[in-house]
Amino acid sequence: MEKFTKFQGIAAPMPLINIDTDMLIPKQFLKTIERTGLGKNLFYEMRYDQSGNIIKDFVLNFEPYSKSSIIVGGANFGCGSSREHAPWALKDFGIKCVISTSFADIFFNNCFKNGILAIVLSDKDRDTLMDDAQNTEKSVLTIDLENQIILRRNGDSIKFEVDDFKKYCLLNGLDDIGLTLKNFEKISEFEKNYTDKFSWS
Amino acid sequence: MSKFKTLYDKIWDNHLIYSNDDTSLIYIDRHLVHEVTSPQAFEGLRTAGRRVHSPQKTIAVPDHNVATTPDRLTNFGNEEGRKQLETLDKNAKEFGVHYYPVNDIRQGIVHIIGPEQGWTLPGMTIVCGDSHTATHGAFGALAHGIGTSEVEHVLATQTLIQQKSKNMKVEVYGKLGKGVTAKDITLSIIGKTGTAGGTGHVIEYCGSAIRDLSMEGRMTVCNMAIEGGARAGLIAPDEKTINYLRDKPNAPKGKEWDKALEFWKTLFSDENATFDKEVSLNAADIAPVVTWGTSPEDVLPITEKVPSLSNFEGSKIDAAKRSLDYMGLKPGIRLQDINVDAVFIGSCTNGRIEDLREVERIVRGKKVKSGVRAMVVPGSGLVKKQAEEEGIANVLIEAGFDWRMPGCSMCLAMNADQLLPEERCAATSNRNFEGRQGRGGRTHLMSPAMAAAAAITGRLTDVRDL
Numbered sequence: 226m227e228k229f230t231k232f233q234g235i236a237a238p239m240p241l242i243n244i245d246t247d248m249l250i251p252k253q254f255l256k257t258i259e260r261t262g263l264g265k266n267l268f269y270e271m272r273y274d275q276s277g278n279i280i281k282d283f284v285l286n287f288e289p290y291s292k293s294s295i296i297v298g299g300a301n302f303g304c305g306s307s308r309e310h311a312p313w314a315l316k317d318f319g320i321k322c323v324i325s326t327s328f329a330d331i332f333f334n335n336c337f338k339n340g341i342l343a344i345v346l347s348d349k350d351r352d353t354l355m356d357d358a359q360n361t362e363k364s365v366l367t368i369d370l371e372n373q374i375i376l377r378r379n380g381d382s383i384k385f386e387v388d389d390f391k392k393y394c395l396l397n398g399l400d401d402i403g404l405t406l407k408n409f410e411k412i413s414e415f416e417k418n419y420t421d422k423f424s425w426s
Numbered sequence: 427m428s429k430f431k432t433l434y435d436k437i438w439d440n441h442l443i444y445s446n447d448d449t450s451l452i453y454i455d456r457h458l459v460h461e462v463t464s465p466q467a468f469e470g471l472r473t474a475g476r477r478v479h480s481p482q483k484t485i486a487v488p489d490h491n492v493a494t495t496p497d498r499l500t501n502f503g504n505e506e507g508r509k510q511l512e513t514l515d516k517n518a519k520e521f522g523v524h525y526y527p528v529n530d531i532r533q534g535i536v537h538i539i540g541p542e543q544g545w546t547l548p549g550m551t552i553v554c555g556d557s558h559t560a561t562h563g564a565f566g567a568l569a570h571g572i573g574t575s576e577v578e579h580v581l582a583t584q585t586l587i588q589q590k591s592k593n594m595k596v597e598v599y600g601k602l603g604k605g606v607t608a609k610d611i612t613l614s615i616i617g618k619t620g621t622a623g624g625t626g627h628v629i630e631y632c633g634s635a636i637r638d639l640s641m642e643g644r645m646t647v648c649n650m651a652i653e654g655g656a657r658a659g660l661i662a663p664d665e666k667t668i669n670y671l672r673d674k675p676n677a678p679k680g681k682e683w684d685k686a687l688e689f690w691k692t693l694f695s696d697e698n699a700t701f702d703k704e705v706s707l708n709a710a711d712i713a714p715v716v717t718w719g720t721s722p723e724d725v726l727p728i729t730e731k732v733p734s735l736s737n738f739e740g741s742k743i744d745a746a747k748r749s750l751d752y753m754g755l756k757p758g759i760r761l762q763d764i765n766v767d768a769v770f771i772g773s774c775t776n777g778r779i780e781d782l783r784e785v786e787r788i789v790r791g792k793k794v795k796s797g798v799r800a801m802v803v804p805g806s807g808l809v810k811k812q813a814e815e816e817g818i819a820n821v822l823i824e825a826g827f828d829w830r831m832p833g834c835s836m837c838l839a840m841n842a843d844q845l846l847p848e849e850r851c852a853a854t855s856n857r858n859f860e861g862r863q864g865r866g867g868r869t870h871l872m873s874p875a876m877a878a879a880a881a882i883t884g885r886l887t888d889v890r891d892l
Contacts, residue, residue: 242742256462258513306857309573423549424682
């Protein structure tokens with residue numbers, strides 16, 4: 226996985242609550258056996274009409290937001306299914322960071338596994354950034370994971386929390402499986418004791 | 427830490443390999459795999475030269491994409507979906523995991539066949555690349571959905587990196603009224619707590635109304651824990667659980683069964699265990715419900731009217747407006763005056779034998795309203811067979827229902843079973859999101875009994891009036 230470095234990008238405002246995984250990537254695109262190429266289908270039914278034409282007033286369809294790398298979203302972002310196609314599509318589109326007041330658990334985890342930083346903020350801080358995002362003169366934000374701050378255009382910064390392990394993995398671009406297998410002996414020992422005790426399992 | 431533990435705490439502790447700060451590695455007992463969320467994970471293993479750590483604990487079945495027409499073995503219907511099935515077939519054989527291919531009578535929706543085949547046992551940790559894995563919590567197993575990266579992690583290590591969730595208790599006390607079912611319980615809970623009410627928590631469902639439910643009903647309740655934001659739902663095992671599991675093909679036998687039984691009896695929340703969040707509902711207050719909007723929390727008793735925007739506050743106003751526009755509904759009309767074009771009975775929420783018996787009870791001797799297309803998709807080949815042997819299938823076919831082969835079907839509409847734009851459906855599935863059952867399709871979630879009633883009258887109907 227690529228290392229997550231400090232970056233500056235355009236933030237798209239998506240204030241709708243409960244943006245679900247069916248909106249993020251409808252089921253007809255789940256038939257792929259690849260992880261890439263889904264960006265064009267991100268938010269498919271909101272971006273394109275039934276004939277496949279671009280819906281001009283959808284935020285990711287017009288400048289400058291068509292080049293967004295950040296989404297500032299409504300509460301309960303990513304609710305619904307476990308499909309990792311949702312962060313795959315976000316990543317393929319170019320989104321590296323999603324900011325909201327709350328995320329669905331599975332989606333939240335899936336983001337980090339794909340190098341996308343999901344940031345939970347208070348209503349107040351999120352609203353501040355939503356206002357910034359909605360104003361094209363202020364919509365460029367800088368995401369600094371190392372120092373856990375979001376830098377606004379006016380020079381102010383907003384602090385955010387992130388789990389230490391997730392931060393470490395993102396900054397170093399680490400693959401979970403490799404990390405876990407470093408503890409292979411601990412797993413084997415656990416497995417042996419466990420199997421002795423719960424032999425039917 | 428308290429010496430008193432919740433059921434979740436007990437299962438967690440039994441599977442904890444180690445913890446570093448907030449992050450833990452837990453051992454996984456069962457890994458269920460289907461064709462949609464696994465191809466990239468197997469490919470990852472292959473690229474890295476890794477094997478499946480415990481193929482004997484890994485169970486693969488195609489369900490999301492499979493056609494439900496009788497000729498599906500020769501006429502798959504869509505090329506990309508067929509490719510996913512072939513990929514699963516290849517991966518299951520190459521990596522040597524348990525496998526129920528589409529021509530096996532035991533094939534079905536992954537969350538139906540796990541319990542049916544006795545893979546799902548109390549006290550286990552169970553994962554699957556599917557959010558409705560919560561279903562297995564009905565057996566007192568810690569079961570939740572994972573993403574494809576995590577599928578690969580579990581395949582490679584039989585473990586999962588997790589952060590421990592908080593404990594939430596949902597008690598449903600008292601007795602359910604006539605015509606009220608497990609689906610009404612689970613939808614009413616979400617109506618009360620909201621779709622993010624359980625976020626960060628594992629829910630334990632308890633109380634007399636939960637105890638009174640059959641195993642099938644308990645699976646329906648736990649299945650929708652995810653729709654309430656919780657990763658997992660749990661119900662402590664009891665005599666009903668044990669009776670269900672006895673004689674299931676992969677349940678322990680003989681002395682192993684006795685040993686397991688002793689252990690299963692310890693699986694309950696200690697009386698003084700504390701929960702981070704508690705919610706309670708009186709079963710007597712729960713009515714047959716339907717959803718009116720595009721979030722499972724948009725739920726109301728069937729006797730109500732479509733809400734007006736003045737009922738909402740803050741960011742929910744815009745969401746409700748969008749929902750009503752999408753659903754083509756005007757505030758103030760009676761829910762019972764909403765006509766339906768289609769009826770879908772099936773899914774991991776309500777595709778079990780008890781659900782089909784309930785539908786048969788409502789439609790026996792009646793006909794599906796002319797102009798309504800009504801489809802029943804059994805949850806597994808064995809459910810289908812049993813329903814045919816019990817005469818249920820005949821009654822449903824006589825009434826005008828389309829009797830299909832097992833799979834996820836119109837719950838997520840990955841195969842050809844889809845709603846047309848603006849087509850309105852009474853569905854026993856679990857999600858009413860925009861486009862879920864087909865682009866522009868309008869989904870009203872409800873119980874099998876309510877969906878059966880809607881099929882007969884052609885409109886949303888209070889099953890108690892039939």
